[in-house]
Amino acid sequence: MSAVREQLPEGRYGRSADARADRKLKIVGAVLGVLGLGLVSWIGWDYVGGQKISAEVIKFKVVSDSAVEVHLEVRKDAAAQGYCTVRSQAENGAEVGRADFRFDQDTDRIDKVVTLRTTARGTSAELLGCHSD
Structure with missing residues (x-):
């Protein structure tokens, strides 16, 4: 009795279609992975390194029906100029x-209490964002 082969002889007929498809999928996956990693890195760098001015509301106090005092802590590059809304x-x-407050001082950290004029009694103070010039 002779043994029956179930597979083709190796190397005789070239690479199978499945092996070529697997190689192409690996290449496409690697390229997409590198592009995705690059995109995430670029977004992260822009978020961390691109912001020249950031701030937070430490506290606020309603002083009258037409004014709210807001204590802001601003962090920025020493040479940066801009405003916070x-x-x-x-x-x-x-x-x-709503008001914009400018921060042009040559320092990297500013603690400042600003007065926001209101048309009626305000019950909150919210920092909408900071922008550099």
């Missing part, structure tokens, strides 16, 4: 005040 809302959620 702050708003206040009434109890019903309507915006009653």
Whole structure:
């Protein structure tokens, strides 16, 4: 009795279609992986390194029906200049005040209390964002 072969002789008929397809899929996957990693790195660098001015509201105090005092802590590059936008809302959620406050000092950290004028009694103070010039 002779043994029956179930596979083709190796190397005789070239690479199979499955092996070529697997190689192509590996190449496409590697290229997409590198592109995805590059995109994530670029977005992260822009977020961390691209912001020249950032701030946070430390506290706020409603001083009257037409004003809210806001304590801001601003962090920036020493040479950076820009502004931060702050708003206040009434109890019903309507915006009653919004203003831009400039920060041009040659220092990297600024603690400042600013007064936001309002059209009605404000019950909150919110930092909307900071932008450099």
